[in-house]
Amino acid sequence: MMPNPTISEFPDEAASPNPGHITAVVGSNFSGRSRFLKTRAGLEHHGAFRRANHDDLSVYIRPEVDLSISGLRPTTGAEVSYHLGENQQREGISQLLRVAGLADRLEQNPTTLSGGEQSALVFISKLGLNPSVLAVDCALEQLHPTLKDQLLTEAKRGEFSRTTFLLADNRLAECAVPMDASLESPFQQMGGNDDEKQIPLAPLDSSVTLPLNVNPISIELNELTFAYKRGNPVLRDISGKLTPGTIHVIRGRNGAGKSTLAKLLCGVLRCPSGSIKCGGRAVMPYYEPGRITAYHFQFADSQFVARTVGEDVASGPAARGLAGTTLAARVDAILAAFGLSALKEAEIFDLPYVLRKRVAIAATVATGAQWMIFDEPTLGQDEQSCRSLAAILSQLTSLGIGVIAISHSRFFVGLLKGQEHYLEDGIFKPMPKEVKP
Amino acid sequence: MLTPNPIARGLATLLALIGTFLARDAMLVVVVYLLVLLPLLACLRLTRTHTKFVFVGVLPLAVGLVILWGLVVGAAPGSPHGSAPAEGVKHAILVSARLAMIAGLFQLCFLSLPFGELMGVLAKWGVKSDGQILIASAFTVWPELQLRAGQIVTARYARGLVKNRSLLTTARQLPFLLRPLLTWALHTGILRAEMWHQQNLLEKAREASPPRNGTVLGSAVFVIAAAAWLAVNLFPLIR
Numbered sequence: 001m002m003p004n005p006t007i008s009e010f011p012d013e014a015a016s017p018n019p020g021h022i023t024a025v026v027g028s029n030f031s032g033r034s035r036f037l038k039t040r041a042g043l044e045h046h047g048a049f050r051r052a053n054h055d056d057l058s059v060y061i062r063p064e065v066d067l068s069i070s071g072l073r074p075t076t077g078a079e080v081s082y083h084l085g086e087n088q089q090r091e092g093i094s095q096l097l098r099v100a101g102l103a104d105r106l107e108q109n110p111t112t113l114s115g116g117e118q119s120a121l122v123f124i125s126k127l128g129l130n131p132s133v134l135a136v137d138c139a140l141e142q143l144h145p146t147l148k149d150q151l152l153t154e155a156k157r158g159e160f161s162r163t164t165f166l167l168a169d170n171r172l173a174e175c176a177v178p179m180d181a182s183l184e185s186p187f188q189q190m191g192g193n194d195d196e197k198q199i200p201l202a203p204l205d206s207s208v209t210l211p212l213n214v215n216p217i218s219i220e221l222n223e224l225t226f227a228y229k230r231g232n233p234v235l236r237d238i239s240g241k242l243t244p245g246t247i248h249v250i251r252g253r254n255g256a257g258k259s260t261l262a263k264l265l266c267g268v269l270r271c272p273s274g275s276i277k278c279g280g281r282a283v284m285p286y287y288e289p290g291r292i293t294a295y296h297f298q299f300a301d302s303q304f305v306a307r308t309v310g311e312d313v314a315s316g317p318a319a320r321g322l323a324g325t326t327l328a329a330r331v332d333a334i335l336a337a338f339g340l341s342a343l344k345e346a347e348i349f350d351l352p353y354v355l356r357k358r359v360a361i362a363a364t365v366a367t368g369a370q371w372m373i374f375d376e377p378t379l380g381q382d383e384q385s386c387r388s389l390a391a392i393l394s395q396l397t398s399l400g401i402g403v404i405a406i407s408h409s410r411f412f413v414g415l416l417k418g419q420e421h422y423l424e425d426g427i428f429k430p431m432p433k434e435v436k437p
Numbered sequence: 438m439l440t441p442n443p444i445a446r447g448l449a450t451l452l453a454l455i456g457t458f459l460a461r462d463a464m465l466v467v468v469v470y471l472l473v474l475l476p477l478l479a480c481l482r483l484t485r486t487h488t489k490f491v492f493v494g495v496l497p498l499a500v501g502l503v504i505l506w507g508l509v510v511g512a513a514p515g516s517p518h519g520s521a522p523a524e525g526v527k528h529a530i531l532v533s534a535r536l537a538m539i540a541g542l543f544q545l546c547f548l549s550l551p552f553g554e555l556m557g558v559l560a561k562w563g564v565k566s567d568g569q570i571l572i573a574s575a576f577t578v579w580p581e582l583q584l585r586a587g588q589i590v591t592a593r594y595a596r597g598l599v600k601n602r603s604l605l606t607t608a609r610q611l612p613f614l615l616r617p618l619l620t621w622a623l624h625t626g627i628l629r630a631e632m633w634h635q636q637n638l639l640e641k642a643r644e645a646s647p648p649r650n651g652t653v654l655g656s657a658v659f660v661i662a663a664a665a666w667l668a669v670n671l672f673p674l675i676r
Contacts, residue, residue: 042635049635059636067628070638071577073552082553085641111584129636268591290597297595302588305598305617319598349624367597 014040014186017132020161021180022152025168028382029354030201032187033168034063037135040166058133059126063353063380064301065139068122069110076113076121077106083128092159096124099150101255112228115298115376116142116254116408123151127160135166138353138380142298144253144408145174152177170382174410199351202339203384204358206391210337211330212368216244216400217279217292219265219371224274226257226264234260236426238274244371244402247393247418251407251431256423258406259298262373265404266295278370294369298376298406300353300360309351309359310335310344316367330366337392338362354380361389371402378412390415443561443648445656449663450546456667457538459674463531469666470534474541481549487541495537502529550648552576556639557648569639570630577629578622585621589614 014036027033035043041060042050049060061068072082080097084090097103100120105113110121119142126134140148152175155165172179224238234257242248250258263269265276267285276283278292285293294316297303306312314331322330335341338358343351348359361377374393378386390412396403407413413420422431441449460466478487506513506525513524547555552573559569590610593599598613600606633639 049631051635051637057636067625068632070633071581071625071629072573072633072638072642074580078552081645082638082642083636085644088645126636129641263595266595268594287602289594289599289602291600294597295595297592302585303592303595305589305592305596305613307616307620315598316596319596349620363596369597 010036010039010186014183017164018181019132019164020156022156022165022167022177023181023183024172024179025166025183025185026172027168027185029380029385030352032185034137034352035187036185037137037166037168040133041135055132057129057131058135059129059131060135061122061126061137061139063138063141064299065115065119065122065142066111066299066301068126068139069118070125074109075106076102076108076110079110079121080106080125080128083125085129087130090128090159092154092157093124093128096120096127096151096154099154100124100147114255114259116144116147119143120147120151120254123155127155127163130160131163133164133166135168137168138170140167140169141171141379142254142376142408145171145176145410147254149176170378170380170386171409171411199346199355200342202342204339204388204392205337206388206395208333208337210365210392210395210399211333212365212396212399212401214368214370214400216402217370218243219293219402220277220280222275222277224261224264224271224276226260226269226272228260233426235264238427240421240428242371242402242404244400245397247397247416248402248404249407249413249416249418249420250404250423251413251420252423257426258423259375261423262295262375262404262406265371266290266293266373268295290367290369292369293371293373293402294364294367295373296361296364296375296377298379300357300379301349303360303363304348304356307347308344309340309346309348312348312359313340313363313366316363316369320368322368330368334362334366337365354385357381358385365392365396369401371404372396373404373406375406376408377405378407378409383411386412387415439655439658440649440651441656441659442651443558445651445660446546446558447562449659450542452660452663452667453542454539456663456670457535457542459667459670460531460535461670461673463527463534465669466531466534466538470538470541473662474538474545477545478541481545483544483548486548487544490540490544491537495533495540498536499529499533502532505529547576551646553642553644553646554648556643557646560643561648566634566639570633573633573639574626574630578626581625582618582622585625586614586618589617589621 025033025037038060041058070079070082073079080093081088084093100117102117102121110118113121119139122139123136219242221238221240224235225233226235227233238261250261252258260269264271265285267289270286276285283292304312305315310331313334314327317327317330335344338361340358340362343355348356357380361374364372364374377389381389393403393405393416405416405418420431421428478484503526506529507522510525511519511522513521513528516524550558556569559572564572593610593613599610
């Protein structure tokens, strides 16, 4: 890894503090945004974060937000409390918790919160550290746009006026809160992003024909109900028919049960009541998980089962009986479609987040399952990647594969041109006007 | 009222641990364990955690040791094979009871405190930043492993890599679990430790729940009790 420059080497607008202001750090993938944010948040030349003192604390929130949760104690309340330190009574923090719907869930283990709720928790708890710089690297993309607007509006209020916010977010165009300033990654101005140049990069290529061949089937849901805790159902009597040939987009607020529904469909969770029919046949996905429906997780890192990119992508089709040249051909084509051909032998955890996310999506596509669910597939992906990804998902539907996408990105949902389902209070409801693209 | 101060807490634990290591009378260890340690653990609501450890860690070991020393060797260590099976069983009970006792003492000392307070206690003992991170990591590693193990198995289900949910198929997932689990544990462990360090999180946690000073009475009771336990076990050795 090339050593990072010191902050003083950056141009003035990138190095100077801007308390109480939110500066959008704009740029495409691999433009050096993450490196810039890390450097501003105190990454040293040798790659570790500089230990800060109380008055000059800079915090970097990584895109894989679950890794920004401290893990010190098993409740949401303690997580926030341990960030607040001596000053436990902070009205601004309490207000943010209320806005995020976390105020009445302080006893819950943070790891059991939904992805979006974890994002909100991390943002709030790191604000509780009262940092001089808060560098957010695509960590708020999982938030429902309305909630993101509310959190950013609250964050700009008086209590946090000493904090300089640096926000990298590929969905800023959908954000109603105006940014105070905009900044391109200084690495581009300084001659490129040397760190990421060492990784052979290629864009997604939706023109690659995916060698997948499935027998299209529909899915019927009949009064599906599910609760993690007795008496507190997340899904209530969900019914409907999903047919292949169009992309089904599931939308809804954070914690509405979108991922839970996906997990029921692919068989990760057991459906305690209600039934699922696939192709007219009653099935219990729990007892044959992932066979009909493969699921791409929101947190890509929790999906990997192998060491290298090639092994991980090959694992799904290999488990379905593919071998030899057929398997190799499928893996190669899918790696080419996702711009990963040159990374076939690369160790997954050596790759930056944006590429790990692509590997995880590619691995789901490679399974060749009749239905595929993509949970927030565009996290960390720039506009061009979103367009290519939408084209790849469209190609899947043209091959007869049923595709379900879960996304908060209005831009991506608009690209998909699919059938939208809005989940609220555990049931499908008509789409509210304010969430339409 | 009976809360010891941080120094007394450390001293009492140390004395009790040495006493337990020196103990040679299996029945005495069992009696103290049942009549003193278990009620204390119950008062501090640690019974469940302790029982889990006993059932998962101590009991299987105890059964193994009883079979080994009581049936296979048929004698305590140092005695001729088959000479005294009852002594072999007694030795097995002593080792197992000591283990349960030591685990209980550690749980009593460390788990009875809120995390932030524990960090404060460690600071009072002179454990510096890196040492605190090491100890905090020890506390977080098991929940992290549980979480990640669940995620890896779930990932295998979600990708169709596990054909069904039979017990045999589930057991067969174990080899696939180990490598990613180890990689993940190291990966997240390093990232988390760096985050605690950079963001002063352990210090903040200490500030959030500073250690209680404890009472003189509480400190005295625990230190005297631990010293008595040490003396009881030390006396027969030096006599």
